[in-house]
Amino acid sequence: MKTKTLSRAELQKLVLLGIIVALKIILGKFSFGPAFVQVGLGFIGSVMLGYIFGPIWGAVGGGVSDLVSSALFGNQGGFFFGFTLTAMVGPLIYGLFFYRKPVKIWRVIAATLIVTVVANIGMNTLWIHMMYNVNFAAALMQRLPKETIVPWIQMVVTYFVLQAISRTKVKDFIK
Amino acid sequence: MSIEFKNVNYVYSPGSPLEKKGLDNINFTIKENKFITLIGHTGSGKSTLMQHFNALLKPTSGEIKIAGITITPQTKNKNLKELRRRVSLVFQFPEAQLFENTVIDDIAFGPKNFGYTDEEAKELAGKWLEKVGLPAEVATKSPFDLSGGQMRRVAIAGVMAYQPDVLCLDEPAAGLDPQAKAQMMQLFLDYQKEGHTVILVTHNMDDVAEYADDVLVLEHGKLIKHGSPEEIFSNPSWLKEHYLDLPTATKFANQLTNYDFAETPLTLNQLVQGISKNVKE
Numbered sequence: 002m003k004t005k006t007l008s009r010a011e012l013q014k015l016v017l018l019g020i021i022v023a024l025k026i027i028l029g030k031f032s033f034g035p036a037f038v039q040v041g042l043g044f045i046g047s048v049m050l051g052y053i054f055g056p057i058w059g060a061v062g063g064g065v066s067d068l069v070s071s072a073l074f075g076n077q078g079g080f081f082f083g084f085t086l087t088a089m090v091g092p093l094i095y096g097l098f099f100y101r102k103p104v105k106i107w108r109v110i111a112a113t114l115i116v117t118v119v120a121n122i123g124m125n126t127l128w129i130h131m132m133y134n135v136n137f138a139a140a141l142m143q144r145l146p147k148e149t150i151v152p153w154i155q156m157v158v159t160y161f162v163l164q165a166i167s168r169t170k171v172k173d174f175i176k
Numbered sequence: 177m178s179i180e181f182k183n184v185n186y187v188y189s190p191g192s193p194l195e196k197k198g199l200d201n202i203n204f205t206i207k208e209n210k211f212i213t214l215i216g217h218t219g220s221g222k223s224t225l226m227q228h229f230n231a232l233l234k235p236t237s238g239e240i241k242i243a244g245i246t247i248t249p250q251t252k253n254k255n256l257k258e259l260r261r262r263v264s265l266v267f268q269f270p271e272a273q274l275f276e277n278t279v280i281d282d283i284a285f286g287p288k289n290f291g292y293t294d295e296e297a298k299e300l301a302g303k304w305l306e307k308v309g310l311p312a313e314v315a316t317k318s319p320f321d322l323s324g325g326q327m328r329r330v331a332i333a334g335v336m337a338y339q340p341d342v343l344c345l346d347e348p349a350a351g352l353d354p355q356a357k358a359q360m361m362q363l364f365l366d367y368q369k370e371g372h373t374v375i376l377v378t379h380n381m382d383d384v385a386e387y388a389d390d391v392l393v394l395e396h397g398k399l400i401k402h403g404s405p406e407e408i409f410s411n412p413s414w415l416k417e418h419y420l421d422l423p424t425a426t427k428f429a430n431q432l433t434n435y436d437f438a439e440t441p442l443t444l445n446q447l448v449q450g451i452s453k454n455v456k457e
Contacts, residue, residue, distance in 0.1 A: 168277060170320055 014054075017171070018062050021049050025066045026073070038150050044091065047116075048159050051095025053171060059092030059100075083128035090120045104163040109156050117152040177244060179229075179342070179373070180205045184238035186224055186397075198224040200397040202238070206390055208341070211368045213384045213405075214377045216394035217419045222346075222377050225394065229344050229375065230263040231256050243341045261290040264340040268347050271327035274319040279330050280305065282319050287338045297337075304333040309359055325356050332360070342373040349383075361387065385409065385423035385442035393420070405442055 007015070025046020032041040046066065050059040067088035071080050098112035126144055130137045186199040199221050206212055214222050227233040228240055231247050240247040243262040264286075267273070276282035283301035284294075292300065305315055308329040314322065319330055332348065345364065349357040365387055368374040378384065384391055384405055391408045393401040395418055401408060409415070409426055422430070425447040426440055435454045441447035 165275070168318065168320075 014058075018050075018054060018058060021046065021053065022062045022066045022069065025050065025062070026070045029066075029070060030074070034154075038147055040151055040154050044116075044155050045158065045162055047088075047091035048095050048099070048162055049166065050092035051097075051112075052099040052163060052166060054092075054096065055100035056093045056096030059096040060089040063092040064089040078132065081128060081132055083124065083131065087120045087124045087128070090124065091116050094119065099163065104160070104167055106160065109160045109163070113152050113156045113159060117148055117155075122148050177208045178205050178241075179208060179243075180239075180241040181228075182239045182241075184228065184235045184240060186228065186233060187236045190236065197397050198233075199228070199235070202399050204392060204399060204402050206392075208243075208373045209368070209371050210373060210389040211365065211387050212373065212375045212390045212392065213388040214375060214392050214394065215379070215381075215384060215420065217379075220394040221397040222394055224397070225392075226265060226344050226346060226375070226377055229342065230260050230265055232265070257290070261338060262340055263342040263344070264335050264338075266332055266335050266343070266345045266348055268350065269328075270331035270335070270348075271324065273334075274327055274331055277318065278316050279310075279319050279322070280315040282330060283334045283337050286334050290338050292338065300337045301333070304337040305330075307336075308333040308363060325352055328352065329360075332363075336367065340372070342375065343367065344375040344377070346377045347379070348376070349380075381409075381421050381423045382425075382443075385425065393418070406439075409442055410440065 025043060028046045029041060029043035032039045034040045047059075047063060050062040050066075053059075054062060064085050067085040071085075076084070094116050095112050098108045098115075102108065122141070122144065126137065126140045129135060129140045129144075181202045181204050184199055184202040185197070188194070188196045188198050202225065214225065216222050224233065228235060228247070229242060231240075231251060234247060234251050235249055237249055243259065245259045245262070247259070274282050276285060280298060280301050283304055284292075284297035287297035287300050288294065302312070302315065306312065310326060310329055310333075314326065314330075319327060322330065328348075336343065343364070348364070349360050352360065361383065364374050364376070376383065376387070388405050391401070391403060391405055392399060393408065400418065409422055412422055412430070415422060421427075423442050425444050426442055429435070429437055429441045429447055429450065432451075435451065437450045437454075439446070439450075441450045
């Protein structure tokens, strides 16, 4: 059987992907803010995956990060594949907006809003509805207040994170 | 003023299965404005002790007095900024903490954090850039475009720019070329001579012999010896028992059988003087 050998550049890219996935898992363990609106930092990992690797590999990285994180730390309420899909959608959307594009405020706002609406409000509420059989609207109402506050904080953080990454040499690795 | 540790204990993750004693009943008093070295083999608690100097770790029990501030197990994180302005740590491989757009901004970050205005911080940064031996033209470069040794200097300048009373250094010269290393050590020695305390964590006994006024020896989290370099290096068999080494000059002197030294030489200079005295007689 003939196998395709990995080029040096591809290997470098793969290793960097592994590192960013690890970073996302660790960031996901942190959160800040007062008790009623805890802002988790996992989204920073998603932004990095999308920005550096683009929508497809970003989505792969996001999925892997959710699986590895579940394996290492477990999930509240048990493992559910829906949340893995959510973890893939975030970097995918960020990738569509940020990958190989200059950092712009409108991109940050649009990407964050779409991720919030599609992944956090739409999909995650659906998963909760499916897992626990709660009424979709009820689950939505319960999550809505937080999801209207947090994105604005995320946008500010995302903008500064992208500014910071764009001046490092990280992109030289994945040309 | 002095730095005082009174019955200081530190336990990592107390009450969990991973519980581990980091520091075990540490007691010492060291004078300020001296050059102090902290030695001991890997895992002896040097870094744990170092992180107590500016309360990155707070003692599980006991009391620490440093730079006019007292740290106890009840010390709150809120009031530590002043302590950290006075006592600063340079971690191993500090070049990893560089992050700003330009070198000058990176050095000015610390001073700005401790309340200097933008202009003051920039001015201090420029001064320290020169002090650590970097040319003025790197000021506007990105820190990521520098060589490893230059990055190290930028990081150290950033910690020294707000002129802490106590400067703690963890192997600051690791991985530098001999000339850069000598230059760095001279910078720290000058800083101490200007009236600051320098605490150096090192594995290099030559540095201990060369620079230290006072030596703390740790083993398994206990302070097993505290004295001048002369006292520490006076007993080779004790050192060997505790997996410590003699300075190169002392080792060499010990192998010279028919030479007679008034005092055991610790540094290269002392060795040369001792030998030339012997040769003349």
